[in-house]
Amino acid sequence: MSDKLLGEDRRNYILNLLKQSQEPLTGSELAKQANVSRQVIVGDITLLKAKNEPIMATSQGYVYMEKEPATKFERIIASYHPPERTEEELQLIVDYGVTVKDVTIEHPIYGDLKASVMVSNRREVGLFMEQIKKKKAALLSELTEGYHLHTISAQNEEQLDEVEEALKRAGFLVIPS
Structure with missing residues (x-):
């Protein structure tokens, strides 16, 4: 133009x-x-x-953001890990065909802080991590010593169940006591 x-x-x-x-x-x-x-x-x-x-x-x-088809299922998961395991966590989730929509933390002053992540495959995870490193940006979870929430979405509940079980096995999922 x-x-x-x-x-x-x-x-x-x-x-x-x-x-x-x-x-x-x-x-x-x-x-x-x-x-x-x-x-x-x-x-x-x-x-x-x-x-x-x-x-x-x-x-x-x-x-x-087109309106998502009604067939999408969503879940909020509680996660914990140090910053150096972020890429591993995101790759594990997308490997199950699940999208990581956002990350939320509870800030002591501002309350809930939410940021878009929107990664659905390893390429997008790589680009996301590349931007974090390139811009020397801190992860929101660093403000809460690794604790954070993710909204995840998938085509069916089974995918969400499978990824939740995988996150639990990998030590990422916060399990209520």
Whole structure:
């Protein structure tokens, strides 16, 4: 695109790019496409979210979240591990065909803090971990000495049961006493 798009036309263009993309799009990619700065894109995404567009920021970029099919099953699991076992935990989960949607911790000041993870396969886990290392970002679980929750989703309850059992065997699952 050679001309700079303005206002609502640009936001509609961004929205269409996100809806059509099978992969997350970074702010820089969207900025290049729309011939504006990345900061303008950040503002546009904020305005689109304010209009209830289901756009999620992930470590790989922005994604448009289509409504999930009703066949998806979800569960929240309580997990514990040191930071160096994060990749192992995520890979174990996705190896069962289960998606890790988010991570939540209980902060003493802010209460529940939730962040998108959105990984469904080993490639996405690798990209997620690469971004953590590249940006030298702390994991939310580091604020709670390794304790955290994950929302996980799958096509059926059996997958969720299987991954929960595997997490228990690997020592990741927090089991109530």
